[in-house]
Amino acid sequence: MRRGRDIQPVVYSPNLDVDSEQKLRGIFENAIVPIIAIGMDGRLIEANPAFLKLLCYEPSDLPNLDIHDLSSPQDPNMFDRVVAGEIDSYMVEKHYRRKDGQVLDVIVSASALKDPQGRLHSVVVVIQDMTQFKALERNLIEEKQLFESLLRNLPVGVTYVREAKIAYTNPAFCRIFGYSESEILGRSPDILFGPENPVKFEKNFPRLLRSKTRTLHSEMEAHNKTRERLFIEALTTVGYIDGQDCLIGIVNDITARKQLEARYRLLFEAANDIILMIDPEDLKIFDANPKAIEVYGYSRRELLKMSVMDITLAAPTKNSISGKTISETAWPVGVYPRVQARKNGEQIPVEVSSALVDWQGKKAIISIIRDVTEQRRLQQQLMQADKLASLGSLVAGIAHEINNPNNFITFNIPILEDYWKEVFPILDKYAEKNSEWMLLGMTYPEFKTDVLKLLNNMEHGSDRINGIVSELRDFARIQRDEHRTPVDVHSMVNRVVTLTDKQVGKQVSSYQVEIASNLPEIIVNPARIEQMLINLILNAAQAADKKNSYVKLKVMQNLLKPNHILFEVEDNGCGIEEAVKSRIFDPFFTTKEGPEGTGLGLSISYGIVQDHGGQITVDSTPGIGTMVRVTLPVSRG
Amino acid sequence: MSVGAIEEPQKKSARIMVVDDELDFLDSIKRALIIAGYRDICLLSQPLQVKEILKQRTFDLVFIDLCMPQINGLEVLEYILSIAPHTRCIMLTALDDAETAALSLRMGAWDYLTKPISRNKLMCILDRALG
Numbered sequence: 001m002r003r004g005r006d007i008q009p010v011v012y013s014p015n016l017d018v019d020s021e022q023k024l025r026g027i028f029e030n031a032i033v034p035i036i037a038i039g040m041d042g043r044l045i046e047a048n049p050a051f052l053k054l055l056c057y058e059p060s061d062l063p064n065l066d067i068h069d070l071s072s073p074q075d076p077n078m079f080d081r082v083v084a085g086e087i088d089s090y091m092v093e094k095h096y097r098r099k100d101g102q103v104l105d106v107i108v109s110a111s112a113l114k115d116p117q118g119r120l121h122s123v124v125v126v127i128q129d130m131t132q133f134k135a136l137e138r139n140l141i142e143e144k145q146l147f148e149s150l151l152r153n154l155p156v157g158v159t160y161v162r163e164a165k166i167a168y169t170n171p172a173f174c175r176i177f178g179y180s181e182s183e184i185l186g187r188s189p190d191i192l193f194g195p196e197n198p199v200k201f202e203k204n205f206p207r208l209l210r211s212k213t214r215t216l217h218s219e220m221e222a223h224n225k226t227r228e229r230l231f232i233e234a235l236t237t238v239g240y241i242d243g244q245d246c247l248i249g250i251v252n253d254i255t256a257r258k259q260l261e262a263r264y265r266l267l268f269e270a271a272n273d274i275i276l277m278i279d280p281e282d283l284k285i286f287d288a289n290p291k292a293i294e295v296y297g298y299s300r301r302e303l304l305k306m307s308v309m310d311i312t313l314a315a316p317t318k319n320s321i322s323g324k325t326i327s328e329t330a331w332p333v334g335v336y337p338r339v340q341a342r343k344n345g346e347q348i349p350v351e352v353s354s355a356l357v358d359w360q361g362k363k364a365i366i367s368i369i370r371d372v373t374e375q376r377r378l379q380q381q382l383m384q385a386d387k388l389a390s391l392g393s394l395v396a397g398i399a400h401e402i403n404n405p406n407n408f409i410t411f412n413i414p415i416l417e418d419y420w421k422e423v424f425p426i427l428d429k430y431a432e433k434n435s436e437w438m439l440l441g442m443t444y445p446e447f448k449t450d451v452l453k454l455l456n457n458m459e460h461g462s463d464r465i466n467g468i469v470s471e472l473r474d475f476a477r478i479q480r481d482e483h484r485t486p487v488d489v490h491s492m493v494n495r496v497v498t499l500t501d502k503q504v505g506k507q508v509s510s511y512q513v514e515i516a517s518n519l520p521e522i523i524v525n526p527a528r529i530e531q532m533l534i535n536l537i538l539n540a541a542q543a544a545d546k547k548n549s550y551v552k553l554k555v556m557q558n559l560l561k562p563n564h565i566l567f568e569v570e571d572n573g574c575g576i577e578e579a580v581k582s583r584i585f586d587p588f589f590t591t592k593e594g595p596e597g598t599g600l601g602l603s604i605s606y607g608i609v610q611d612h613g614g615q616i617t618v619d620s621t622p623g624i625g626t627m628v629r630v631t632l633p634v635s636r637g
Numbered sequence: 638m639s640v641g642a643i644e645e646p647q648k649k650s651a652r653i654m655v656v657d658d659e660l661d662f663l664d665s666i667k668r669a670l671i672i673a674g675y676r677d678i679c680l681l682s683q684p685l686q687v688k689e690i691l692k693q694r695t696f697d698l699v700f701i702d703l704c705m706p707q708i709n710g711l712e713v714l715e716y717i718l719s720i721a722p723h724t725r726c727i728m729l730t731a732l733d734d735a736e737t738a739a740l741s742l743r744m745g746a747w748d749y750l751t752k753p754i755s756r757n758k759l760m761c762i763l764d765r766a767l768g
Contacts, residue, residue, distance in 0.1 A: 400731055403753055404662070407662070407752050408662065408665055410753050411662075411753070411755065411759075473733065
């Protein structure tokens with residue numbers, strides 16, 4: 001067989017010696033590759049066993065086989081083009097139908113055979129069976145599509161990072177971070193994290209690939225394209241893709257969960273009530289919020305070693321019914337009051353609200369505990385106010401009753417004096433004549449002086465009763481005193497200072513007044529407020545017992561309460577003994593001896609402040625001094 | 638020591654009535670009035686008798702208590718002024734209440750005084766009212 005300069009057409013040579021012919025036939029018959037020769041009419045002239053086997057034909061079928069019947073009609077008809085002389089050879093993917101009708105994928109290589117005269121007499125076709133390969137290819141494509149579809153639709157972000165650059169992202173990943181695929185591919189993963197990036201991919205990439213723990217699960221803070229904070233849960237692992245080591249990341253957006261957690265955490269951390277998590281079995285505390293640490297004075301570590309009963313005074317258990325666990329009797333579910341103790345031993349009244357919950361698969365008691373010290377104090381203040389109110393009406397009645405008889409004395413003593421003054425000249429004359437005249441053991445001049453002195457004393461006594469009664473009436477009237485006007489605090493306080501200056505100056509060595517500027521006008525009964533301030537200032541001055549005694553009056557905006565004015569009257573006097581502290585606002589309570597005090601001043605002041613919707617508090621240390629604070633609302637709400 | 642005798646007060650002709658249910662107070666005021674020289678003094682502890690008395694005679698000035706049994710001082714005031722509009726009526730009461738005071742003055746009272754009151758103050762007001 002000789003090949004021409006051009007590879008085709010192959011020229012059939014009848015001069016082949018028998019030996020060669022024999023060899024060729026051997027090759028043809030034994031070839032694994034199916035080979036056929038087709039006549040110009042399309043009929044198969046020759047077909048080797050491999051061909052017959054491939055298409056399941058018998059050698060006897062050969063005379064009846066036509067290439068047109070074997071081929072699928074959809075495939076391009078290249079054979080006819082060879083017959084027509086258009087081409088000499090071709091190679092094409094085709095489909096052959098097997099004898100049983102099944103279609104095979106094949107690649108055929110065909111060449112025209114010509115006689116020495118150059119006439120076409122047959123076509124030789126070599127066939128390659130592609131069926132298995134095609135099936136494999138289809139499987140691969142299907143698998144690829146499956147994976148792509150999975151990745152595309154997965155709600156979890158998937159990426160891989162190669163050479164420290166993002167090489168692949170699925171849509172969920174892009175969605176989480178707010179980038180489009182094209183914006184993010186080829187960039188460093190570091191752009192997904194803020195400046196406090198914990199990983200630093202670019203810098204640490206080689207190390208990350210070598211890391212011993214192949215799979216890393218972490219929760220991280222990241223940020224999206226618009227720099228909003230994100231919380232992600234990331235699972236990273238080292239993989240091998242396209243011949244290179246890479247980092248595969250699976251990312252979940254847990255921002256919403258984190259925010260929820262943070263909110264609940266915040267509730268716990270910032271709560272203004274104590275929150276304890278308690279084991280219902282032994283009442284051990286296993287979590288405590290910062291407020292608990294603040295109120296109890298124990299550290300967190302100390303608290304977590306304690307039982308709630310270590311900080312709680314025994315409850316009044318009237319019936320410790322047998323069969324009930326300690327928690328049911330000592331620390332039950334529900335709302336109830338208890339007395340607890342701080343680390344320093346100080347007792348605090350509290351209100352407990354406990355609930356039994358399932359917590360991490362176990363039962364737990366959540367107790368919200370409120371320090372009600374302040375509430376109790378307010379209750380006491382309220383009781384004080386109540387006491388004063390009922391006393392007020394009583395006092396008004398008594399004052400009226402005392403008034404009449406006392407007025408009788410006040411009114412008539414001057415008359416009695418007049419009477420005596422009518423009589424004295426007569427007695428004077430008698431005494432002149434009887435120098436030894438004694439009355440009730442007294443000489444006449446002594447007697448006369450004493451009568452006048454008695455009258456004078458009675459007049460004073462009765463005046464003093466009038467004074468007290470009038471103060472009582474003042475006190476009783478406070479409750480129904482509704483005359484209010486806007487008042488400039490500056491000028492009001494200045495009036496008070498003018499009125500008290502002289503008296504305070506006599507009692508203390510320094511009288512200091514500080515009034516903040518820009519105080520708003522307050523709506524009050526100015527006379528009452530002045531009276532109240534004067535009372536407090538004179539009280540403070542009277543307490544003076546030291547060489548460098550002082551009284552300080554400060555007026556300012558109340559920083560703790562908006563729209564309230566704070567008046568502070570401070571002295572470094574004798575202070576108030578603990579024993580009498582609770583009684584200082586009671587009417588008629590006085591520590592002053594003699595005619596100095598009626599015991600109504602502070603009580604009246606208290607009433608005035610209450611009536612204006614304000615508050616009055618007293619801090620005092622015996623021997624050191626006293627601070628009285630009055631807070632008044634700018635306008636009554 | 639010289640204790641000068643009180644000068645014999647000038648006799649005063651004003652006709653004065655005091656309406657008060659409290660006998661002690663009537664006595665007291667009577668003493669003060671007599672010392673001050675008034676002689677025509679009518680004391681009434683039963684305010685309802687005002688009607689009877691006013692049928693027979695008139696007064697220049699009347700002190701009226703407010704809180705009395707049977708009849709309120711304001712009614713007495715109203716009655717007196719309806720019979721004798723020129724009578725000077727002074728309310729004299731323990732009730733220290735601005736509203737009642739204002740009401741009495743609107744009704745025609747000449748003044749509104751509150752007990753306790755001293756003799757001096759009472760006499761001053763009286764002089765002014767009659768002046």
